[in-house]
Amino acid sequence: MPREIWYADAIREALSQEMRRDDAVYVFGEDVAAYGGVFGITKDLLAEFGPVRVRNTPLSEAAIIGEAIGAAIYGLRPVPEIQFADFLTTAVSPIVDIAASYHYRIGTPVPITIRAPSGGALRIGHFHSKCLEAWFTHVPGLKVVVPATAYDAKGLLVASIRDNNPVIYFEQKKLYREIKDDVPDELYTVPLGKAVVRREGKDITLITYGSPLYLAYQAAKQLEKKGIGLEIIDLRTLQPYDRETILTSFKKTNRAIILHEAPKIGGFGAEIASMIVEESFDQLAAPIVRIGAKQTPIPTNPVLEDNYLPSLKDVIDAAERLMQY
Secondary structure, three states: OEEEEEHHHHHHHHHHHHHHHOOOEEEEEOOOOOOOOOOOOOOOHHHHHHHHHEEEOOOOHHHHHHHHHHHHHOOOEEEEEOOOHHHHHHHHHHHHHHHOOHHHHHOOOOOOEEEEEEOOOOOOOOOOOOOOHHHHHOOOOOEEEOOOOHHHHHHHHHHHHHOOOOEEEEEEHHHOOOOEEEEEOOOOOOOOOOOEEEEOOOOEEEEEOOOHHHHHHHHHHHHHHOOOOEEEEEOOEEEOOOHHHHHHHHHHHOOEEEEEEEEOOOOHHHHHHHHHHHHHHHHOOOOOEEEEEOOOOOOOOHHHHHHHOOOHHHHHHHHHHHOOO
């Protein structure tokens, strides 16, 4: 039966239930055992599963991913936690050079799910707030997942753990204790590579993922009062991503806004925009608009960080401008 739980608790429930179901699943990372991780996501797992399946590691992301690769090759399903997604940078080589290509080179599955708390708006600065998802979508062999709801956080994590490919699962840490929704208590999966239309609209397709989904909801409510219908698509998975759902919506509205928290320049929105132009050029009624963060290190100061991040005004102004074409 569904009950309303936090985004963070949905992730913990996915881990604990999948560990009960499959003895090959284990979790490890910096301070994930007795402490439960810096965000408390793995709290109480040590008591149930013991120190072999819930382990602390040294402060070395490259070593964490190196262990995960070896464990996966020999038949386990490791779920390493990178304490902040920013620290993936110190493990790029084992992720992109070894994990991503191993199946192509050798033929052996590499079922790793890398949990990486991502994103800003928590006033903790540029070492702990980055959104690096676009980097990894560029790498053949990796899957990239960014859940925006508690329901998806559980279902996508279970699907990621069961997948035979390496998956980077970006958790939106701003949402941990901010977002609740109905989540079934039993195990279930949400398929990777399938987007969802969160809100129907006739005028503009807004494509997003992760925490900006809730900014899109706010904008849709305000724009509705002005007679503008915003259709909201939540990608959920960035690699692979759901072209069909995007194009079906765009062919209805003929206008698109792409919204993400990561900087606009080089962000994943550029991929979506170019795909729409390539596949549906004849349906374009206006330029495609991309909205992302500013091209600057992420500020710690609240006023500066709010200015750095995409705003409600950015979305409303873009929608109104598109409707003038």
